[in-house]
Every structure is written in C-alpha cells, then in structure tokens.
Amino acid sequence: MSSIRRPFVTPAALIAAVLLLSGCASAQSVAGQAASDVEATGETTEVTVTVEGMRYIPDVVEVPVGDELIITFENTGTDVHDLVLANSTGTDHLGPGETEVIEVGVISADMDAWCSVGNHRAMGMEMTIRAID
Ligand SMILES: [Cu+2]
Structure with missing residues (x-):
C-alpha cells in the first residue's frame, strides 16, 4: 500500500x-x-431594406436598444441576394423582385448583416444594425 x-x-x-x-x-x-x-421596450422597429447594384439601401439601420427589429428585405436588384445577420437570422436566397420578412429579435448591441451569395459581401453588400440608447 x-x-x-x-x-x-x-x-x-x-x-x-x-x-x-x-x-x-x-x-x-x-x-x-x-x-x-x-430590457425589452416592447416596441418594434420595422425597416425595409432594398438593393441597388451591390449595396443595401439603407446600409445603416438605427434601432433603439431593447426594440424588436423586423426587416422587410426586398430584392430590388438584378441578381440573387439574401440578407443574413450575425445572430443567424436572415432570408433565403431571393431572386430579383422577391421579398422576405426577417424577425431579427430584440436588439441589444450593434450587429452586422451581409449578403452570403458568392463574393457579394466583399463587393460591398454589408450593412450595420446600430443599437442606439
Ligand atoms: Cu448579394
């Protein structure tokens, strides 16, 4: 032992x-x-995002902290695009003229969003959700 x-x-x-x-x-x-x-405000911020060339319009969206964000993404471009967010919400690939609504959830901090099709993000298809106090 x-x-x-x-x-x-x-x-x-x-x-x-x-x-x-x-x-x-x-x-x-x-x-x-x-x-x-x-703390959720119980308010909802709704924005519509469109496409012009390889850009989102608008490419900065300001949302009060605690607001729920709903984005209506209209692919007004001439290519297939999507809009995906850093919190894993987003749309499917949408053809020109297609629209999809994204329930992003309650915004607590700044968040990036981009197009995941091909090299579109590198070509400038990025946007920022800015959480404002
Ligand atoms: Cu795209």
Whole structure:
C-alpha cells in the first residue's frame, strides 16, 4: 500500500461538489444571459431594406436598444441576394423582385448583416444594425 495520504472524499462530498459546480455554471449562464439581454421596450422597429447594384439601401439601420427589429428585405436588384445577420437570422436566397420578412429579435448591441451569395459581401453588400440608447 502506498504511504501517501490522500484526502478522504466521500461520495456525498463528491455529489455536493458536483451540485455546487453545476449550480455555479447555471448561475453563470443566467448572469451571462442577463448581461447580453437588455430590457425589452416592447416596441418594434420595422425597416425595409432594398438593393441597388451591390449595396443595401439603407446600409445603416438605427434601432433603439431593447426594440424588436423586423426587416422587410426586398430584392430590388438584378441578381440573387439574401440578407443574413450575425445572430443567424436572415432570408433565403431571393431572386430579383422577391421579398422576405426577417424577425431579427430584440436588439441589444450593434450587429452586422451581409449578403452570403458568392463574393457579394466583399463587393460591398454589408450593412450595420446600430443599437442606439
Ligand atoms: Cu448579394
């Protein structure tokens, strides 16, 4: 037998430790959520975004912090485009003349949006959702 003394850990102590850890983890995720979550205003900002060449019109949209944002994306361009947002909402690929409504959700911080078709983003199809206080 080894002469090294080991701390005596009972199964109950282990369970308590696991419970403590998981308690911490869930408290942390709630706190994290609270930090990224702003108080919802109950208001909705609705904007229509169109396409001109390889640009979104407008390419900056200002939304009061806490507002829900709904974007109506009208592909008024001559190519297939979409509009995807950093929070993973967005449209399908839309042909010229097609329209889709995006329920972006409550805006808590600035967010980028872009066209995911081909190299359109590099060609300038980007827009910014600006969260304003
Ligand atoms: Cu595009």
